[in-house]
Amino acid sequence: MENEFISKLKNFLLEEDALSVSREMGQLKNDFDDWLLHSEGKQQVETLKAKEEGKEIEQIDFLIIKEEFNTLFSKYKETKKQQIELKNKLELENLKLKMSLIADLKNLVENEENIGTAFNGYNSIQDTWKKIGDIPRDKRANIQKEYSKLRELFSYNIKIYKEIKDYDYKRNAQLKEGVIMRIQTLRNKSDNIKDLENTLRLYQDEWEDIGPVQKEEWDGLKTSYWEAVRSIYDKINKHYEQHRASQQENLKKKKTILNDLNAFLEAHTDVNGQKEWNKLTDEVLKFQESWKKIGFAPRKENDAIWKQFRGLCDSFFGRKKEFYKSRDNNDKDAKEAKQALITKANELKDSEDWKEATHAIIQLQKTWKTLKGAGRYEKKLWEDFRSTCDYFFNKKEERGKAQDKILDSNLAAKNEFIKGISSTTLASSDDVKKLVLAFQQIGAVAAKEGNELHKQFNKALRAQLKSTDMSNEDVDLILFKARIDGLADSGGASSQYQREKSSLRVKITSLENELIKAETNLGYFSVSKGAEKLFAQVNEKNEMIKQEIALLKRKLKLIPNE
DSSP: OOOHHHHHHHHHHTOSOGGGGHHHHHHHHHHHHHHHHHHHHHHHHHHHHHHHTTOOOOOOOHHHHHHHHHHHHHHHHHHHHHHHHHHHHHHHHHHHHHHHHHHHHHHHHHHOOOHHHHHHHHHHHHHHHHHOOOOOHHHHHHHHHHHHHHHHHHHHHHHHHHHHHHHHHHHHHHHHHHHHHHHHHHTTTOOOHHHHHHHHHHHHHHHHHSOOOOHHHHHHHHHHHHHHHHHHHHHHHHHHHHHHHHHHHHHHHHHHHHHHHHHHHHTTOOOOSHHHHHHHHHHHHHHHHHHHTSOOOOHHHHHHHHHHHHHHHHHHHHHHHHHHHHHHHHHHHHHHHHHHHHHHHHHHTTOOOHHHHHHHHHHHHHHHHHSOOOGGGHHHHHHHHHHHHHHHHHHHHHHHHHHHHHHHHHHHHHHHHHHGGGGOOOOSHHHHHHHHHHHHHTOOOOHHHHHHHHHHHHHHHHHHHHTSSOOHHHHHHHHHHHHHHHHTTSTTHHHHHHHHHHHHHHHHHHHHHHHHHHHHHHTTOOSSHHHHHHHHHHHHHHHHHHHHHHHHHHHHHHSOOO
């Protein structure tokens, strides 16, 4: 026979609107869980009774019922989830539409100056707004408030627009007259042509930005404006005519330098030796300095003559480069290879990964020995390479000596500290914290000594605490408090506190669940000779769990809230 909860669930699944039966489905799930827990417990009790009486009872497989119910319920949840997603999606789309209409209305209110166009746009927005469905509940009030505010502002703007339009015309006329006056005085105000052009451009932009004026005033204003602008352009054009004449003079000077350089280079086609190349280079550089002192020539001619001049210079320096290239050709490969080794050594010299860096530098030294000499570069290259290697190994040696000395000193101090714990009075968690902190502040020891040293410290500390009248629980709490207080002096204390809290809460929850399950099962035990013994065992275990939960909660309170 089909379970009654499953039958109800199947009927609910026939509903097309899963959201409408959400409350009923939740209640059905709770009722089913209660029924299942009760039925399983009841069957366990009946089984124990039957076993005592030497009987057998038919077992109901509640797992099958639970799996069938959960499968159907999961199907409902998926349908509900899809319908919620669809509803939310539709509401979000409607929200986007309404926000778009609000943006359109805002633009209409702020920017549209044509009354007819404004009214048509306003009516269209209203009609569309009424046709849009629901939006998310948490957005409704604000969206409607914003929409109503803009409608009121639209009505207000239309009312005052007509009143201020005539004032704007008069104000615009005054502003345009002010621009004309400033342009008229600009011609004699500045002799810097660039400043003159930039200022005139700003005044012209300002003129264009000013709004309209009355039609009967426009022609007179426009005529005065262009007369003032043309007077400025007359001055600018005169300047550029003089500038072009100066550029022609610069062109003549550059042609002279070009011809002199060409004649000089043709007279020195055969060059031998480094000294001669250096002497010729000085002369070519003088030609270049003279060229730089001359201003611009006309753009078209300037680019062409510059290419000729640069071509002569490039040709000279190209010949010089070839001379040195052929001279250094034999040494170049060795120089580049050794320079690469120097670069790698420099990258390693400040490394504190001593093992890896030492191995790498030794390999570089071995590689150096296999390379051929670099001629005139060899001495400098070798000095650079050797000084870099010496720097690293000297630093490594100094660091090793200092580190070993510190670690040995810390080890001796910590061993001595542990010996003194047995004569230390520990009456409170503050005493333990001070002791732990003092031990930590001594400093690090060698890794091979660390674990054993820590074990000896904990052993001595626990032994000293147990020699007092404290209970095991008090000792446990004091050691825990000392460890937590020690975290405050370490880096990242807040995150470590959170990890400790999380771990304790997980343990508490697990024990509480175990206790609830055990106490629930006790409710199904009957009073009998066999059941009484089992009942006592379970009660004893439950009492131990309660004590452990209480201890964990006390530890939880010891952790600071940070």
